[in-house]
Amino acid sequence: MKTLVYIDHFKGDVQPASWEALGLAKSFGTAVAVVFGSGVDEVAKAAAEFGADEVLVADDSSLADYHAETYASTLSALASSHSPDLILFPTTARTREMSAMAAVDLNTGVLTDLIQLEASGDSFIATRPIYEGKVLEKTTCSAKPVMATIRGRAFPKPDREAGKSGKITKVEAKGEAKSTVEGYSASESAVNLGDASVIVSGGRGVSNNPVLTPPAGMDEKQAEVWRAQQGFALITDLAQLLGGAVGASRAAVDGGYITYAHQVGQTGKVVAPDLYIACGISGAIQHLVGMRNAKVIVAINKDADAPIFKQARYGVVGDLFAIVPALTEAMKKKLGK
Amino acid sequence: MKIIACIKQVPDSEAKVKAEGGQVSWGDAPLVINPFDEYAVEGALQQKEAHNATVTALCIGPESAKEALKHALAMGADEAVLVSDPALENIDTVGAAKVLAAAIQKIGGADMVTFGRQTLDNGAGLTPAQTARVLAWPMLGWVGNIKVDGGSVQVERVLEEGRQIVKANLPAVLSVVQSIGEPRYPSFMGIRKASKANIPVWSLSDLGIPAPAAVVTRSELINPPVQETAIEMITGETPAEIAEKLADKIIAEKVL
Ligand SMILES: Cc1cc2nc3c(=O)[nH]c(=O)nc-3n(C[C@H](O)[C@H](O)[C@H](O)COP(=O)(O)OP(=O)(O)OC[C@H]3O[C@@H](n4cnc5c(N)ncnc54)[C@H](O)[C@@H]3O)c2cc1C
Ligand SMILES: Nc1ncnc2c1ncn2[C@@H]1O[C@H](COP(=O)(O)O)[C@@H](O)[C@H]1O
Numbered sequence: 001m002k003t004l005v006y007i008d009h010f011k012g013d014v015q016p017a018s019w020e021a022l023g024l025a026k027s028f029g030t031a032v033a034v035v036f037g038s039g040v041d042e043v044a045k046a047a048a049e050f051g052a053d054e055v056l057v058a059d060d061s062s063l064a065d066y067h068a069e070t071y072a073s074t075l076s077a078l079a080s081s082h083s084p085d086l087i088l089f090p091t092t093a094r095t096r097e098m099s100a101m102a103a104v105d106l107n108t109g110v111l112t113d114l115i116q117l118e119a120s121g122d123s124f125i126a127t128r129p130i131y132e133g134k135v136l137e138k139t140t141c142s143a144k145p146v147m148a149t150i151r152g153r154a155f156p157k158p159d160r161e162a163g164k165s166g167k168i169t170k171v172e173a174k175g176e177a178k179s180t181v182e183g184y185s186a187s188e189s190a191v192n193l194g195d196a197s198v199i200v201s202g203g204r205g206v207s208n209n210p211v212l213t214p215p216a217g218m219d220e221k222q223a224e225v226w227r228a229q230q231g232f233a234l235i236t237d238l239a240q241l242l243g244g245a246v247g248a249s250r251a252a253v254d255g256g257y258i259t260y261a262h263q264v265g266q267t268g269k270v271v272a273p274d275l276y277i278a279c280g281i282s283g284a285i286q287h288l289v290g291m292r293n294a295k296v297i298v299a300i301n302k303d304a305d306a307p308i309f310k311q312a313r314y315g316v317v318g319d320l321f322a323i324v325p326a327l328t329e330a331m332k333k334k335l336g337k
Numbered sequence: 338m339k340i341i342a343c344i345k346q347v348p349d350s351e352a353k354v355k356a357e358g359g360q361v362s363w364g365d366a367p368l369v370i371n372p373f374d375e376y377a378v379e380g381a382l383q384q385k386e387a388h389n390a391t392v393t394a395l396c397i398g399p400e401s402a403k404e405a406l407k408h409a410l411a412m413g414a415d416e417a418v419l420v421s422d423p424a425l426e427n428i429d430t431v432g433a434a435k436v437l438a439a440a441i442q443k444i445g446g447a448d449m450v451t452f453g454r455q456t457l458d459n460g461a462g463l464t465p466a467q468t469a470r471v472l473a474w475p476m477l478g479w480v481g482n483i484k485v486d487g488g489s490v491q492v493e494r495v496l497e498e499g500r501q502i503v504k505a506n507l508p509a510v511l512s513v514v515q516s517i518g519e520p521r522y523p524s525f526m527g528i529r530k531a532s533k534a535n536i537p538v539w540s541l542s543d544l545g546i547p548a549p550a551a552v553v554t555r556s557e558l559i560n561p562p563v564q565e566t567a568i569e570m571i572t573g574e575t576p577a578e579i580a581e582k583l584a585d586k587i588i589a590e591k592v593l
Contacts, residue, residue, distance in 0.1 A: 010498045068466055068476045093496060097478050100430070100466035109429050109553035112461045125556065131458055134354040135361055138557035178475035179505035182491065190498045198593065242593060253515075260481065260516050261497050266350055266457070267372060267515050274592035285351055296590045297566070298583070314586055315570045316579055326580035334584050335593070 001029035001119060003086040004056075004078065004145075007047050008095050009035075010066075014043060016157070016195045017090030019050045021150050023158035025088050026051055028119055034078060036071055036173075038064035048166030051158050055166055056082075060173035065181040066094055072101035073175025079106055084145045086124060091149040091194070099147050108143035115154040124148070132266060132289040152194035153272060191245065191261040198244025198275045199294070201264055202320075203287075204251035205280020205302065206231030209321045221256075228257035234324045235279055241328055241337060247271070247291075249281045265290035279320040283308025300324065338390035338485065341447045342381040342414065343437055343468070344374035346398050346405035347457040356558035361458075370405040373453030375412075375520035380483055380513035381451045382413045382521065388485055391415045393444055397425055397436055403536050410531035411523030417534065418444065422541045424548035430459075432549030434467035439544040441472065449490065452512045454479065462512075469510035477509055481516025 003025035008015040025031035033052035035044045037059065044055045058074050075098060079087060087102075089095035091113045099110045111117075115136075116127035124146050130137050141147070193199060207228035214223040232246065239246045247269075248262040264271055266286040276294035281287060283299070283306055291297070292311055299312035300323050309315045316323055331337075348354060352366030370378075381392045394409035394417040396402050406417035420440050428436070441447060450472075455462035469476035481500070482493035490509055494501040495516045523531070541548055571586065573579040587593065 068469075068478070072470070093479050096462045097466040097476060100463040101470040101476070103463070104431055104434065104467050104470040107552075109431060109551075110461070110463055111553065112463065127559075128460075129561075130460055131348070131354040131361065132350065132460070133561070135356050136559040136561050137555050138559070139553060139555050141553050143552040179477060179503045179509075182502040182504055185493060185500040185502055192497065250515075254519070260495050260514065261499075263515075267454075275587065275590070289350070292564075296587070296592050298587065309568055309570075311566065312568050313566055313590075314583060315568050316583060317570065317572075318576065318579065322576040323579060326576040327583060330577070330580040330584035331587075334588060 001086065002082070002084045003028055003031050003088055004082065004084045005031055005033050005052070006075065006087065006089045006095060007033050007035050007043060008090050008092050009037065009040070009043050010190065012040065012043060013190060014046065015090045015092055017150060017152035020152070020155040020157050021088040021090055022047065022050050022052060024117060024150065024155045025086070026158065028086065032056060032082065032084070034075065036063045036074055044168050046160070048168065049160045049162060049164045051161070052166055055168045056171045057168060058171050058173045062173050062177070067177035067179060068097040068101055069178050070173060070175040071098040072105065074173050076102045076105035077174045078171060079145055085122070087145050087147045089149040091151055095149050099149060103147055106145065108145060108147060109141045110147040110149065111139055111141055112149045114148055114150045117148060117150070133270065133293065153197070193245050193247060193262070193264065193269045193271050196245035196271070197273050198239065198242045199247045199264070199271055199273045200235050200239040200242070200244055200277045200279065201247030201249065201281060202232055202235045202252055202257070202279050203249035203281030204255060205320055206235065206252060206257060207255065208280065225256050228252065228255060231280070231321065232258055234321065234328070238277070238324055238328045238331070241331055242275070244273070244275070249287050278308055278312070279324055281308055282306050283311060338384065338388045338449070339393070339445070339447045340381040340384055340390050341393045341395050341441055341444060341450045342374070342377045342409060343395050343450060343452050344377060344405055344409055345371045345396060345456050346402040347371045350457060356560050359558060361558060368401060368404065370408045371453055371456050373455055373457070376513040376515055376517050377451040377453045378409045378412050378414060379520040380480065380511065380517045383517070384449065384483060384485060385413065393418060395437065395440055395444070396420070397433055400538070406536055407531040407534065408523065410534050411527040412521055413527060417536045419536055419538045420544070421538050422548070424541055427551055427554070428549055429551040429553035430461050430463040431467055432551055433464050434471050435546065435549050436544065437464070437468050438471040439546045440539065443539065443544055446508065448507045450508070450510050452510065454512050454514050465510055465512040472510065475505035475509040477503055477505060478512045480511045480513050483511065483517070
């Protein structure tokens with residue numbers, strides 16, 4: 001079997017599930033990594049170190065910014081000339097788009113957000129959550145190549161062999177962009193919830209500390225957001241100490257406490273970290289569907305009757321403004337940091 | 338300006354969905370407009386207000402999906418179209434994209450077509466980009482803000498790496514996310530109008546296209562194993578004492 005593995009990156013920052021896809025491809029046979037962008041030598045080198053048998057690189061100024069059309073056309077051309085059995089991607093907003101379009105070009109289909117993939121004869125059987133993970137389906141694609149995006153952290157990550165070199169082949173960029181990138185409205189650091197092994201999340205409760213006195217001159221809404229920012233600072237401290245990411249409920253996002261990229265749940269991100277600490281989150285079903293597959297869930301909430309406690313392994317009834325910093329201190333001591 | 342909002346009908350997210358006899362069942366839980374698609378309708382209605390546009394809601398589904406279209410009408414959409422055909426029961430997303438593209442052409446085209454980010458049932462998140470590819474229109478995904486200026490549109494894409502500002506010529510396909518703003522509630526007048534609306538139903542022969550053959554098919558349904566979590570409440574005299582105990586528990590789980 002021959003697999004093309006699309007290495008998804010944002011300005012050189014690789015989506016780690018790309019390496020998981022590479023490891024999966026190797027278990028089926030030949031794994032050819034595919035890297036698009038401009039000035040992407042480092043990414044190509046990393047792909048070789050993670051075990052790619054060959055790396056196809058389209059390094060072109062027209063690919064400097066991601067555009068669904070150019071990325072899809074370049075990929076479709078590669079698929080036509082290399083005839084892979086399978087094309088694998090990590091599941092991201094970008095890969096859903098470009099795989100979707102390439103599937104139209106190649107008269108095939110895409111199996112998205114897989115948690116399992118097995119070879120079966122000369123094709124594949126995939127397992128994926130549907131209905132917000134309430135049911136799993138096994139699904140197949142009868143055309144070739146089979147295209148599949150894998151969920152982060154669902155497959156093992158291969159070891160990296162520093163210095164390992166591989167065959168790197170330049171390929172051509174194809175297609176024409178149908179839009180122009182005018183810029184970024186805010187410089188935010190990447191929020192990588194899908195790949196995080198630890199997530200500490202805050203909800204509406206993060207703004208609920210009447211003792212904190214906001215700076216003079218703020219109206220009620222500004223004071224609420226200011227309080228929430230103090231709360232999220234505590235959550236960020238704990239997340240950073242544990243090497244994790246910061247999550248949020250929709251109430252926190254709607255309240256303007258934090259950006260949408262952090263939202264966990266039905267209309268946000270579905271995550272499955274090893275450890276999920278929910279602070280000041282009530283546990284509405286739309287939040288639960290986004291995080292209930294975490295291995296260990298800890299809930300910190302003032303209200304002993306909050307539904308989040310029905311989902312948690314450990315619970316603390318208390319004020320997050322007291323418990324979260326105390327937990328950070330205790331963890332620091334015990335982890336020797 | 339003419340806008341089409343593509344919506345699907347799905348079981349409510351509170352529904353107890355399970356696999357039963359090889360089928361997905363949700364008991365007597367209500368079917369609703371796909372929650373992601375409410376943002377598609379909201380985004381379209383914001384442009385209707387800003388530019389005096391007309392909004393048509395479009396859905397592929399069974400007869401019962403008219404209820405989801407009525408929700409869009411009640412929110413403020415001007416018209417609705419249902420594409421319904423027994424041959425469309427098991428289509429995949431490429432098939433849906435081809436049918437939607439044909440319906441968009443039959444409606445008379447549009448300046449903008451809005452989608453949700455993904456469906457709640459299938460959850461593929463593929464149909465918008467596939468429809469854009471079939472139509473050969475620009476694809477602007479994960480949009481949280483829309484500004485139309487003459488023949489072009491500027492959007493803010495809400496990505497994990499931050500908000501990206503992208504511009505394209507119309508017509509274009511957009512997928513709209515939550516940052517567009519809370520979907521409006523249907524007004525009393527809206528509900529009355531929607532209940533009386535006559536929603537045309539088009540078959541594949543009305544669209545003049547053959548039934549798309551599905552290449553992606555389901556072979557099995559599985560109920561995931563139920564996770565039994567027994568909660569352990571951590572108590573103590575002071576936050577420090579509670580934190581101390583909780584930290585020990587977390588470390589003993591070996592998840593760090
Ligand atoms: C279509 C749709 C999609 C949705 N999608 C999502 C989604 O993707 N993600 C999501 O999260 N929600 C989603 N929701 C919203 C969801 O229904 C809830 O409204 C939301 O999750 C509530 O957020 P919360 O728990 O932070 O707020 P609340 O429900 O208000 O809970 C706040 C909690 O904080 C506790 N608290 C207050 N002060 C403190 C304190 N000082 N210390 C400790 N605890 C404190 C309170 O006891 C309470 O339990 C969606 C809703 C709909 C209708
Ligand atoms: N049957 C359908 N009828 C109309 N629009 C649809 C249909 N299925 C999907 N869509 C649109 O495509 C988006 C993504 O769907 P999906 O690719 O199935 O996750 C949805 O949010 C809708 O906007």
